[in-house]
Amino acid sequence: MSTITMLATACALAGAVLLVPGSVSAQTYRWTDDRGNTFYGQGLDSVPARYRREAVPLIFPSTPPAEAAVTSEAIPKGELVRIPFKPGQRIMVDARVNGSGSVRLVLDTGADVTTINPKALSSLGVSFRDALRGGIRGVTGTADVLAVTIETLEIGAAKVGPLRIVSHDSGSFAGDGLLGRDFLDHFQVSIDNAAGLVTLSSKSK
16 A cells, blocks of 8 residues: 655745745645655655656645544634844744644645644644544655644634644754745735835735
8 A cells, every 4th residue: 555645835844934025835746656655745845856747736725634624714804913123034923723722833725735844733632532644744854744634723813714734843943843835825925125024914815
């Protein structure tokens, strides 16, 4: 039976792509090795050279494929979620998990999937009972991870859930992990680098 290895984000192994004006997100690719194992990697450079010709670009699924779909609570009109940061440094956000405690995450538009340290998740009572085992592969190697579904993830009035995230500790994250596009894409994200301020607002319909 093939082993399915899943990408949370190559940032866990290859270094974070931080949110700065003009940053570009890397494409996710899928490939299968000679043993029939399926891998996902962010950026074509993460795919071994011998498999690049057969690598298939895709969007990594951030939501559970079951009946639950990701929903977002609209931020009230005229209201903004403001995230201050120091220009030139990582953008850190405090996010509430399942309406209880919070984690501190690096805001990263280069990450397809939100990644949180397993110790932080355990301390908040997140269950790993139905977690999916897999791995992430970056240009510097691979690592085992667990994909878990949380009920909600909140930053102020911005709320998304249920959301499948990756539980992993690379040892290189600031804080408890990365906040990825699986959350951010539900909102309008604006960056004022001069003022050191990120704002989240409802997307125009």
